[in-house]
Amino acid sequence: MSADNLRPNQPVTIYDVAAAAGVSYSTVSRVLNGFEFVKESTRVKVMDAAERLGYVANLQARGLAGGRSNIIGLLVPVLDNSYVSEVMMGIDEALARAGFNLMLFTTHRHAGKEQQYASTIASMTDGLILLVPLESPIYLNAIRERNYPHVLVDQTDESGASASVSGTNWHGAYEATQHLIMLGHRRIGVITGLLELSSARERLNGYRAALQDYAIPIDESLIVEGDYLQPRGYEAAQELLKLRERPSAIFAMNDLSALGAMDAIRESGLSIPEDISLVGFDDIPQAAITHPKLTTVRQPLVQMGRIAVRLLLEQLDHPGSPPGHETLATQLVIRASSQPPR
Amino acid sequence: MSADNLRPNQPVTIYDVAAAAGVSYSTVSRVLNGFEFVKESTRVKVMDAAERLGYVANLQARGLAGGRSNIIGLLVPVLDNSYVSEVMMGIDEALARAGFNLMLFTTHRHAGKEQQYASTIASMTDGLILLVPLESPIYLNAIRERNYPHVLVDQTDESGASASVSGTNWHGAYEATQHLIMLGHRRIGVITGLLELSSARERLNGYRAALQDYAIPIDESLIVEGDYLQPRGYEAAQELLKLRERPSAIFAMNDLSALGAMDAIRESGLSIPEDISLVGFDDIPQAAITHPKLTTVRQPLVQMGRIAVRLLLEQLDHPGSPPGHETLATQLVIRASSQPPR
DNA sequence: CTGAAAGCGCTAACAC
DNA sequence: GTGTTAGCGCTTTCAG
Numbered sequence: 074m075s076a077d078n079l080r081p082n083q084p085v086t087i088y089d090v091a092a093a094a095g096v097s098y099s100t101v102s103r104v105l106n107g108f109e110f111v112k113e114s115t116r117v118k119v120m121d122a123a124e125r126l127g128y129v130a131n132l133q134a135r136g137l138a139g140g141r142s143n144i145i146g147l148l149v150p151v152l153d154n155s156y157v158s159e160v161m162m163g164i165d166e167a168l169a170r171a172g173f174n175l176m177l178f179t180t181h182r183h184a185g186k187e188q189q190y191a192s193t194i195a196s197m198t199d200g201l202i203l204l205v206p207l208e209s210p211i212y213l214n215a216i217r218e219r220n221y222p223h224v225l226v227d228q229t230d231e232s233g234a235s236a237s238v239s240g241t242n243w244h245g246a247y248e249a250t251q252h253l254i255m256l257g258h259r260r261i262g263v264i265t266g267l268l269e270l271s272s273a274r275e276r277l278n279g280y281r282a283a284l285q286d287y288a289i290p291i292d293e294s295l296i297v298e299g300d301y302l303q304p305r306g307y308e309a310a311q312e313l314l315k316l317r318e319r320p321s322a323i324f325a326m327n328d329l330s331a332l333g334a335m336d337a338i339r340e341s342g343l344s345i346p347e348d349i350s351l352v353g354f355d356d357i358p359q360a361a362i363t364h365p366k367l368t369t370v371r372q373p374l375v376q377m378g379r380i381a382v383r384l385l386l387e388q389l390d391h392p393g394s395p396p397g398h399e400t401l402a403t404q405l406v407i408r409a410s411s412q413p414p415r
Numbered sequence: 416m417s418a419d420n421l422r423p424n425q426p427v428t429i430y431d432v433a434a435a436a437g438v439s440y441s442t443v444s445r446v447l448n449g450f451e452f453v454k455e456s457t458r459v460k461v462m463d464a465a466e467r468l469g470y471v472a473n474l475q476a477r478g479l480a481g482g483r484s485n486i487i488g489l490l491v492p493v494l495d496n497s498y499v500s501e502v503m504m505g506i507d508e509a510l511a512r513a514g515f516n517l518m519l520f521t522t523h524r525h526a527g528k529e530q531q532y533a534s535t536i537a538s539m540t541d542g543l544i545l546l547v548p549l550e551s552p553i554y555l556n557a558i559r560e561r562n563y564p565h566v567l568v569d570q571t572d573e574s575g576a577s578a579s580v581s582g583t584n585w586h587g588a589y590e591a592t593q594h595l596i597m598l599g600h601r602r603i604g605v606i607t608g609l610l611e612l613s614s615a616r617e618r619l620n621g622y623r624a625a626l627q628d629y630a631i632p633i634d635e636s637l638i639v640e641g642d643y644l645q646p647r648g649y650e651a652a653q654e655l656l657k658l659r660e661r662p663s664a665i666f667a668m669n670d671l672s673a674l675g676a677m678d679a680i681r682e683s684g685l686s687i688p689e690d691i692s693l694v695g696f697d698d699i700p701q702a703a704i705t706h707p708k709l710t711t712v713r714q715p716l717v718q719m720g721r722i723a724v725r726l727l728l729e730q731l732d733h734p735g736s737p738p739g740h741e742t743l744a745t746q747l748v749i750r751a752s753s754q755p756p757r
Numbered sequence: 758c759t760g761a762a763a764g765c766g767c768t769a770a771c772a773c
Numbered sequence: 774g775t776g777t778t779a780g781c782g783c784t785t786t787c788a789g
Contacts, residue, residue: 084534084537084538084782086781086782086783087782087783088782096759096760097759097760097761098760098782098783099759099760099761099762099783099784099785100758100759100760102782102783102784102785103758103759103784105783106784110758110759111758111759112758112759115758115759127534129531129534129535129538130535130538130782130783131479131538131781131782131783132475132535132538132539133474133475133476133478133479133484133538133539133781133782133783134475134479134538134765134781134782134783134784135782135783135784136475136765136783137473137475137476137479137764137765137766137767137781137782137783137784138764138765138782138783138784138785139764139765139783139784139785140783140784140785142475144518144539152500152503152504152507153500153504158494158495158500161494162494162495165494165519165521169521169523174518174520174535175518175519175520175521176486176516176517176518176519177507177517177518177519178516178517179507179511179517181511192426192469192471193471193472193474193516195426196426196471196472196473196474196475196766197474197475197486359701359704362701362704362705363704364706426766428765428766428767429766429767430766438775438776439775439776439777440766440767440776441767441768441769441775441776441777441778442774442775442776444767444768444769445768445774445775447767448768452774452775453774453775454774454775457774457775472766472767473765473766473767475765475766475767476765476766476767476768476781477766477767477768478767478781479765479766479767479768479780479781479782479783480766480767480768480769480780480781481767481768481769481780481781482767482768482769538782
């Protein structure tokens with residue numbers, strides 16, 4: 074029987090296990106933590122007892138006492154965002170495989186919250202993954218100074234002190250712009266992300282470089298700052314459409330903005346791609362089911378999540394070693410939303 | 416200056432605050448926990464010191480010592496699922512507003528994991544929200560016996576011992592079926608969720624009741640068990656299309672299954688709604704952007720999340736009171752995927 | 758190899 | 774009102 078002497082009312086502690094196994098509780102702790110120098114026979118005895126009693130570690134106590142809590146903190150800006158969801162999936166999957174739990178903190182795009190959470194998180198978790206954090210030197214510095222294991226996703230780390238994963242932002246934007254240029258577009262509007270984000274700046278630079286390489290003068294009025302969210306993409310596209318000399322193509326620097334732009338374009342009576350070509354960035358799932366399907370720059374989002382976890386676990390396992398940095402290749406996915414101007 | 420005497424290297428504890436304020440650390444604890452009988456002047460002194468030193472509570476310690484950890488656990492089956500995401504958004508929002516943190520556990524649809532997590536979660540959090548849990552009497556019983564605050568989302572609680580939120584599953588399915596019947600359909604195939612889930616059973620009963628009410632004989636071969644996921648929806652639709660007497664309409668009992676069915680139908684050379692009408696359930700965001708747009712039964716997903724939090728907080732605040740139960744109205748949203756049979 | 762003892766940061770009786 | 778005293782369950786010295 075498995076429900077033999079199960080009394081689920083009071084949680085089982087290592088004391089219970091120790092008593093049942095006839096050893097001291099510190100020995101139980103050793104066994105449970107995979108300490109090497111334990112006699113095999115007592116190891117078995119303890120494991121048996123733990124199993125039998127249905128022992129489950131109290132993570133709070135473990136964390137408090139200095140051990141690992143086996144919890145990783147994840148700081149995300151918002152939840153209603155496919156980009157975020159995709160990366161989260163990769164993180165969740167990798168974490169589950171490694172036996173870690175996930176504590177989720179949503180900042181709701183409030184920089185102050187990132188800062189406030191930072192310390193709380195540090196008291197609860199073994200490490201932290203920051204997904205598109207707003208530029209917040211203050212708390213990032215605090216985290217770095219405490220030498221708290223962490224990794225930035227989609228945020229270049231200028232100082233090199235934080236591990237990071239990101240896509241080839243510059244190159245992706247360059248390719249997207251080049252694609253439009255090759256199709257024959259000359260007036261290419263862009264909707265950026267918040268320019269305080271390094272990814273947004275890098276993509277904008279890629280755009281600029283492509284125009285320059287093809288000797289197309291840069292018209293600053295074609296550059297509208299967005300925030301990587303759909304509503305702002307909608308507004309930004311409206312601004313672009315209002316220009317005296319309307320662009321024949323728009324490069325929205327993430328897909329969500331592109332979706333917003335799509336609405337604005339359609340609403341203004343123009344059609345995609347006949348009147349205006351549209352290119353996005355990320356290749357979130359929706360990009361493949363819009364009409365027309367969205368040409369975009371694919372980022373391996375799920376994989377970015379997985380790699381973020383790998384980089385973090387490396388830090389946990391080798392506290393001394395320098396933080397890793399990974400840059401993953403983006404890939405232009407040409408679909409129906411872009412064609413030559415007419 | 417705010418970065419006055421900030422030494423972020425060693426976390427600030429209540430001892431530090433106590434020393435700085437010139438009181439004992441238990442007084443600090445009292446102030447921090449909003450204990451009533453504290454002299455106003457010392458309250459201010461303590462708050463000042465805490466602020467100045469940048470004190471942040473250590474949740475592990477607080478939890479261990481018997482106080483509230485201010486963390487709520489959320490158990491979800493998977494993450495790559497709009498239904499889950501929507502409800503999570505509501506939960507996240509409500510929790511943030513109430514000053515709680517979120518610990519996320521993904522079971523990856525593995526019933527064993529739900530059970531295994533249950534105890535871990537209990538040791539870390541103040542309460543638990545279970546989103547579409549697989550029927551797992553064992554661990555649910557354990558949770559109930561420990562009197563651990565929790566609420567079930569989209570799972571009817573037969574025993575009444577667990578708080579719960581869900582939509583009007585029976586009624587929603589009845590309406591959807593009725594809608595198809597009114598359009599003139601007589602052979603209506605259904606793709607259910609796992610029938611071990613109460614929501615799936617309730618919806619199936621609603622379907623059956625509608626057919627009965629309109630005196631349409633029930634053909635069991637038109638009922639295919641799915642699992643609320645897209646791939647299975649695809650397969651199930653294929654089975655339905657292979658029937659000698661093909662249905663003229665399919666009611667997929669959640670939108671994700673409907674999306675899968677859509678692929679299968681299209682792939683078989685039939686078109687929606689001309690050849691086959693399709694109705695879903697949930698009204699996840701994608702439902703409005705498929706082609707044709709999906710007729711579906713809307714559930715107020717975000718709100719369900721919010722209410723789940725409310726029910727949970729009620730339990731935390733009034734430990735004695737009976738668990739609440741809320742049933743939210745669903746609403747038939749008629750779009751383009753359903754029309755009279757030809 | 759294993760037991761005993763100390764303490765992580767905090768809450769909650771218990772006194773004064 | 775506020776300080777003192779015990780632990781919460783666990784890891785980690787330190788002995789033996």
